[in-house]
Amino acid sequence: MRPAFGGIDFGTSNSTVGVVRNGQPRLVALEDGQVTLPSAVFFNFEDNRTCFGRHAIANYTDSIEGRLMRSLKSVLGSSLAHEKTRIKARSIGFMEIVGLFLGHLRKKLEEDAGGMVETVVLGRPVQFVDDDPEADANAQGELEKAARAQGFKHIAFQFEPIAAALDYEQKVTREELALIVDMGGGTSDFSIVRVSPQRSRSLDRKDDILASRGIHIGGTDFDRLLSIAHVMPQLGYLTPTKDGKRNLPASYFIDLATWQRINLVYTAKAMTHLRQIRYEAERADLVDRFIHIVEHRYGHALAALVEKAKIELTDRSSAQVAVKLPGAAFDAEITRTGLDATIARDIDRVTATVGQTIRDAQVKPSDITAVFLTGGSTAIPLARREILSLVPQASVIEGDVFGSVGLGLALDAQRKFG
Numbered sequence: 001m002r003p004a005f006g007g008i009d010f011g012t013s014n015s016t017v018g019v020v021r022n023g024q025p026r027l028v029a030l031e032d033g034q035v036t037l038p039s040a041v042f043f044n045f046e047d048n049r050t051c052f053g054r055h056a057i058a059n060y061t062d063s064i065e066g067r068l069m070r071s072l073k074s075v076l077g078s079s080l081a082h083e084k085t086r087i088k089a090r091s092i093g094f095m096e097i098v099g100l101f102l103g104h105l106r107k108k109l110e111e112d113a114g115g116m117v118e119t120v121v122l123g124r125p126v127q128f129v130d131d132d133p134e135a136d137a138n139a140q141g142e143l144e145k146a147a148r149a150q151g152f153k154h155i156a157f158q159f160e161p162i163a164a165a166l167d168y169e170q171k172v173t174r175e176e177l178a179l180i181v182d183m184g185g186g187t188s189d190f191s192i193v194r195v196s197p198q199r200s201r202s203l204d205r206k207d208d209i210l211a212s213r214g215i216h217i218g219g220t221d222f223d224r225l226l227s228i229a230h231v232m233p234q235l236g237y238l239t240p241t242k243d244g245k246r247n248l249p250a251s252y253f254i255d256l257a258t259w260q261r262i263n264l265v266y267t268a269k270a271m272t273h274l275r276q277i278r279y280e281a282e283r284a285d286l287v288d289r290f291i292h293i294v295e296h297r298y299g300h301a302l303a304a305l306v307e308k309a310k311i312e313l314t315d316r317s318s319a320q321v322a323v324k325l326p327g328a329a330f331d332a333e334i335t336r337t338g339l340d341a342t343i344a345r346d347i348d349r350v351t352a353t354v355g356q357t358i359r360d361a362q363v364k365p366s367d368i369t370a371v372f373l374t375g376g377s378t379a380i381p382l383a384r385r386e387i388l389s390l391v392p393q394a395s396v397i398e399g400d401v402f403g404s405v406g407l408g409l410a411l412d413a414q415r416k417f418g
Contacts, residue, residue: 005154011186039185040069042055072097086267096146119417120155126187162212165180174197178194187217193210
């Protein structure tokens with residue numbers, strides 16, 4: 001009988017589920033044969049069904065009446081964890097929605113295992129909340145509570161970069177002192193770890209983990225910054241009032257640019273405020289675009305266009321955010337130079353965290369022999385260049401961008417529960 005445990009990488013943008021079969025880690029197919037599942041939930045108001053992942057996003061983009069929730073992990077440790085959102089006639093807590101998503105992942109794990117699974121290792125960032133141990137502990141507690149509500153009884157946690165290190169270790173042929181870089185949608189996490197074929201057989205790895213640090217900066221933050229800098233001005237952001245005494249209030253523009261806050265703009269109260277803002281605006285035509293986007297629930301689609309442009313800038317010099325809504329049609333160009341300038345301050349904070357991780361490990365940069373990269377945001381040229389400049393002599397190993405953490409969590413579950 002197959003062992004009834006697994007590892008879940010509940011990610012800000014994408015999630016995976018790992019298991020060990022015949023001594024080897026692998027990822028569970030979660031949707032249409034694919035092993036990644038976008039961390040999205042859609043409440044369909046037309047048939048009262050709840051769907052997940054690509055199916056959720058497809059329902060939304062097909063203009064089915066409903067409510068899309070994305071970047072669910074970002075609510076952990078934030079004020080949204082204790083708030084509710086309106087789903088048709090009832091209010092549902094954000095953490096309950098997180099639980100629904102975890103429950104769906106558990107269902108897929110059980111389908112693969114052929115029976116009930118009550119034991120899991122959950123991945124977590126090194127810090128859910130920067131420099132606030134109490135809030136960080138509360139965030140892990142919230143995630144554990146949500147998992148228990150979905151039927152998991154035996155729950156352990158592992159830092160995501162450590163899980164990535166466990167996956168990397170399966171491929172090494174000699175001892176390495178590795179910098180593990182895991183830059184995902186919501187956080188960037190780093191560890192300095194000794195790995196080797198011999199060490200991989202040890203159950204106690206505490207002495208091999210020299211340092212771990214994290215910072216609450218990731219791909220969705222870059223999306224937000226790009227949207228605020230390059231798209232929201234097309235909707236009235238930073239434009240003045242008719243009397244020229246002040247700029248329009250910024251909060252609704254920032255909400256529309258922030259994945260996990262988009263639904264807050266879709267309330268009757270927000271619409272009332274937006275109409276008042278339009279009345280006061282010098283460029284009422286731009287605010288009309290904003291209102292049109294809100295009325296048509298186009299916020300997540302707009303955020304997806306910004307994300308797509310960011311990804312295109314990995315190997316292109318410019319990209320377009322083209323909105324084709326009648327009543328809100330416009331183009332915004334983002335260049336590679338513009339991307340770099342927009343996210344430079346956050347990348348400086350990321351590289352400072354990497355540098356502190358190296359110092360915490362009490363090793364010299366020249367001691368690090370390998371850098372293992374995982375997470376979608378490691379593809380951003382500026383981030384990659386600045387991090388690798390800290391350890392120029394190290395070899396660079398490309399991990400499974402979306403799968404390394406899930407595979408490592410499966411290996412950790414094997415160690416802890418197998």
